[in-house]
Amino acid sequence: MTLDTEPTPAPYPAALRAPGTAGAPFEALIDVDELPPGAMLRVTRGETDLLLASTPAGIVATDDRCPHMSAPLSIGELDGCVVACPLHEGRFDLCTGETVQMPTTGGLDADGTYVPTWSPAGREPKVDPPGKKAEARRLTRVRRLRYYPLRIVDGRIEVALPAE
Numbered sequence: 001m002t003l004d005t006e007p008t009p010a011p012y013p014a015a016l017r018a019p020g021t022a023g024a025p026f027e028a029l030i031d032v033d034e035l036p037p038g039a040m041l042r043v044t045r046g047e048t049d050l051l052l053a054s055t056p057a058g059i060v061a062t063d064d065r066c067p068h069m070s071a072p073l074s075i076g077e078l079d080g081c082v083v084a085c086p087l088h089e090g091r092f093d094l095c096t097g098e099t100v101q102m103p104t105t106g107g108l109d110a111d112g113t114y115v116p117t118w119s120p121a122g123r124e125p126k127v128d129p130p131g132k133k134a135e136a137r138r139l140t141r142v143r144r145l146r147y148y149p150l151r152i153v154d155g156r157i158e159v160a161l162p163a164e
């Protein structure tokens with residue numbers, strides 16, 4: 001496949017680098033041609049499920065786990081930089097690590113501020129009955145995404161992975 005512009009790694013906030021990746025060795029995962037613009041792919045190494053995504057800002061590597069309740073983002077929908085989780089309507093910006101739309105279940109945002117439950121347009125508002133499950137939903141914090149350092153060498157996407 002020939003691309004007009006060479007794919008590049010996307011920049012990401014340094015504070016959001018995945019733990020254990022500073023100085024970690026890079027490992028070649030896939031050919032860059034396997035990830036065309038707008039595509040997402042899950043790649044598993046050991047116990048780590050990675051999400052590789054080709055966004056308008058470049059290629060990112062993050063966990064293939066929704067920052068809400070760990071659903072695989074790789075089977076969600078990618079629109080530009082924003083991925084929609086297949087569960088609970090959460091939407092996350094792969095280019096900044098920020099939540100764009102909190103899940104329908106509500107909960108705590110990345111800064112710890114409570115956000116109530118909500119319902120998509122046209123659906124009845126959900127009642128959140130009192131009890132442990134509702135409390136668990138309220139106390140679930142939706143963190144910012146974490147990024148794995150990524151580089152492209154000889155047409156291969158390489159990602160720094162922490163030692164297991």
Ligand code: FES
Pocket residue numbers: 066067068069070071085086087088089090091103
């Ligand atoms: S698991 Fe993704 S929004 Fe809930």
